[in-house]
Amino acid sequence: MDADLTLTKQEQLELLRSCWYSHDARWFMSVAQEYGMEAANRLNRRAVRALGQVEVRRLARALGIEPVSTLTEMAQLIEAGRRILFPQPGMEIELKITDPKSYEVIFQRCFVHEKIARAGIGPGYVCAVFDRLQGWHEGLNLPLAEELPALACAKLQGKECRRVLTIQ
Secondary structure, three states, rough: EEEEEEOOHHHHHHHHHHHHHHHHHHHHHHHHHHOOHHHHHHHHHHHHHHHHHHHHHHHHHHHHHOOOOOOHHHHHHHHHHHHHHHOOOOOEEEEEEEEEEEEEEEEEEEEHHHHHHHOOOOHHHHHOOOOOOOHHHHHOOEEOOOOOOEEEOEEEEHEEEEEEEOOO
8 A cells, every 4th residue: 555645635625524514414313313303403503503603713813804894794704614614516605785784695505405305304404504604693793683593494395595684
């Protein structure tokens, strides 16, 4: 065996993402099997939101764009985060600023939806993708005007995944 086994930077990133996604899915399923889907959804939403708070501060610091204080800056950070953390084709997001305090997020493609559908747990799954965004807002001290409701995956219901988020 060649002792100089290597991966390109892109291959390393893809391997790390794949391992993280596998861990995340197995954690969720372990909680669901042990405590039920209701508990798994509740804990997942809480964990994803807390992750978002830490993740966005690290991302903003790494990109050198602290502080983020406007919706335009937030939109730029969300796009950078999508490119870095969730590159296409995994996540395809359209973001439209609708007024100085609001923006609309539309997910054309969402790897979470695809994984949930493949796992066959869609009917009981509550989407936590927007909880992550809420965590991002909290991590940047740009809290949302309203707590995001727990909703089933829109795409699994054959609907468009679209929400308007408003900053306080």
